[in-house]
Amino acid sequence: MTRGELEKLELRLLLDAVHQHYGYDFRDYARSSLRRRIWRRVAEEGLQTISGLQERVLHDPEAMERLLLDMSISVTSMFRDPSFFAALREKVVPMLRTYPFVRIWNAGCATGEETYSLAILLREEGMGDRVRIYATDMNDTVLRRAKEGVFSLERMQDYTRDYIRGGGQAAFSDYYKAFGDRVRFDPTLAETMVFARHNLVTDVRFNEFHLIICRNVMIYFDQALQDRVHGLLYDSLVRFGTLALGHKESIRFTTHADAYVELDPQEKIFRRAA
């Protein structure tokens, strides 16, 4: 058995063990990024092999917690891709206005940068009091951080620039208060948000939404898992509901390509066909 084959075997055993013992299912994650994250955890635990990591996470739940964090964290920013937020204002908000009350699902919200961006946008569009944003992630630790609404002060300059590019209408600094090297966002923004643990891979539909934002979450899934999760998202949308993916994600490669019409091809905003 070559080193490469041995590594594949160890990886499969680790993922099976994690699935059976903790219920998290990473078996259908895209291999390249999965492998990078696993090896990073092996190194940071001071271990030599993936088998070594398997032993550690099975016997030490805190090590599993650290692995889970590696698997959950996407390093993103507020108003990432400002043109997307501009398109939300121009093309999606007018449709949302036609509903008396709007439910939005921010799937895979991680540490909440996108959720707060969304809440700010909706408040500026006068929708703040008739919208609920369901922000979900598989990991409690990142959800707790998202709920706090605390971000690093040094990033505010970039966020302010992107907020303006995304059509922001106020002074961005009005939305947060600095303390030390961090900022806390206006807690009333969080009043529109519901944070809950939900795992796209293993959990089912839990509500029906007018808008689902799931950007750069499924890039970590392989094609078959993407297709499955697309099924869940489709089933979670109202008729003519809107789905937003990341700029570099394509619905063309999935089995749900025909289920949507393109609302904005550049921004990867789709509307459920029926």
Place this chain on the structure above:
Amino acid sequence: MTVMPSESGGRRLVVVGASWGGLDAVGTVLADLDPDSSPPVAVAQHRADLGEDALARALQGRTRMRVVEAHDKAAIEPGAVYLAPPDYHLLVEDGHFALSLEPPVRYSRPSIDALFESAADVYGESVVAVLLTGANDDGTRGMRAVKRAGGLALVQDPSTAVRPEMPASAIAAGLADRVLGLPAIAAAINDLGAAV
């Protein structure tokens, strides 16, 4: 890490890393590539976000290869050049690409190391890694993975680079199979395709 040739269908893949001064260097290499003989090319270029597809447009003007920003799960096809989108890692899977928002690797996203390591993992000895101008040492760890997998390492002659540090780092680590000027790198890539 040994990888079975069957995994990549015996097909070659060229991965290119460039940083400071890279736009012109990448353009010069691509200009001479022959779409009929060059393997597919994946490029990780450190850059400021110039706006959607700006780098692809700039490079498309200089080459007969088809230049696109890689989408997640995009199939790796001959005659094409795939650019890492700004602020994403570009990773290689079996027959297609994947994107990632993992943390920057030594301050870089896209990371040349990440592209090279994932290519080495899947394409093994069929990967050709090309390291061009740059002012840091991104790419050296990736080159090590490529060499360990049996791939070919082509490094720009630092004396011809806008910034010599990045190619010099890989050469100093003893990882370069060949140290070449930009036109010779393009010629070497065309020769690979002709031999298949």
